[in-house]
Amino acid sequence: MLSKLMKYELKATGRIFLPLFLAALAFALIARLTHAFSAGQQWGTPAVISMVMYISVMVGMFVMTLIMTIQRFYKNLLSEEGYLMFTLPVKPWQHIVSKMLISMFWVVLSIVIAMISIVMIGYRAGDWGRFIGELGPSIQEVSDFLGASIYLYSFEAILGIIFSLASAILILYASIAIGSLFNQHRVLASFAAFIGLNTLTQIITMVITTILGYNYDHNFVINSANFHSMETQIHFFIVFTLIISALITTTYFFITERILSKRLNLE
């Protein structure tokens, strides 16, 4: 059932994102071409216009990931469409997870498209060879320095990215769900809930950090000289941060899930 929900979520959002991605790539190409044709004067009017257009589409693309995350959750689950979604033989957590995963997918894909478009604009003959030529040794250098723990660091980094993305999306869901408990001024209530949740998260994180003594501002100094001797502490610190962000993410998820299961208040 989760995969079916994701299929429909992908269809509902893809019809917005795919044209946007195409537009982003198209404007990147136009920017590239106009720049190439106005070779004599560095920044002729067409080049500036096409560059502005490209940047607008880029910004629009990322703003859209935010808007779609909010809009799909609110409109599909908590407005009239909720009457259909919540009478499907599906659990509320599956609705949340399917929407979250698809949202994450579009954020990642937007970043990939942004990178491709930058390469499209800036690429000059021979760049690729130089890039590969320099990348190899750099990776070698980093892995020499870090040794076997490079895998651990990469793993931690990926987990960190997943948790931050998930919690950024879930705090939006939780805020909207809290807002839906009110019969009037739902948008205002959602905003208030967002600010409230954010503040609370900050305070709780600070309290936990202080209690456990990770006041890293003054007793935690890392430089390349003491890096290896500090490695255990570094991992401790990273794992600790990961645990906290996992806890925060779970809390947002739990708030959303409980409200959708027990306090559903459709318009």
Add this chain to the structure above:
Amino acid sequence: MTPILECKGLTKKYGSKVALSNFNLTLELGQIVGLLGPNGSGKSTLIKLANELLTPTSGEILIAGKRPGIETKKLISYLPEKTYLNDWMKVHQIIELFQDFYEDFKPEKAYDMLKNLNINPNDRLKTMSKGTKEKVQLILVMSREADLYLLDEPIGGVDPAARDYILKTILSNYNEKATVLISTHLISEIENILDYVVFINQGQVALTSTVDEIRSEKGKSVDALFREVFKC
């Protein structure tokens, strides 16, 4: 046999406002039931509770002996009073969605009814009139072979010709193994297809009776009895 719908002391409060209070009702399979009551009497609340769109404040509601959840949602085909269709799908896409999620959905039935009502499966839901949307929703709901149909104001927004077709549709799609619960205040329109009526007032059952009993013992139509019971 386990009743298809059973409410025991069912109570639902919205804040201090009581929508249903100590509501008791048992419905067996194999009948068309009218849930009749004035506006704000608790009809929609009852239907939403059965669909798990609301949770009871106290008491219990059971569908085929089970509390509302995934298993009961498979048994219930629900027509809400709102139009829940999204604005980006075409009719045939929402049919595919129903087919995907409900095992008892019969697409050929749906396409057949669409044809009878002159609705093009390739039309976008967004461009349809409110009445056409309501027809599409009813088609979706009646194309399932469910045990319990919960129809909240199914004929409220459509023209009289479509009303007749809809009532005919309900009658012809309904089988002996199912129960249809129709909530409405347009009683005279549906009176002829009802087997049983539940009068509901201020969140409580005011009267339950078979339609035959009302006609033979009281010598009245359901409509006349309704006007008598709920006289303002």
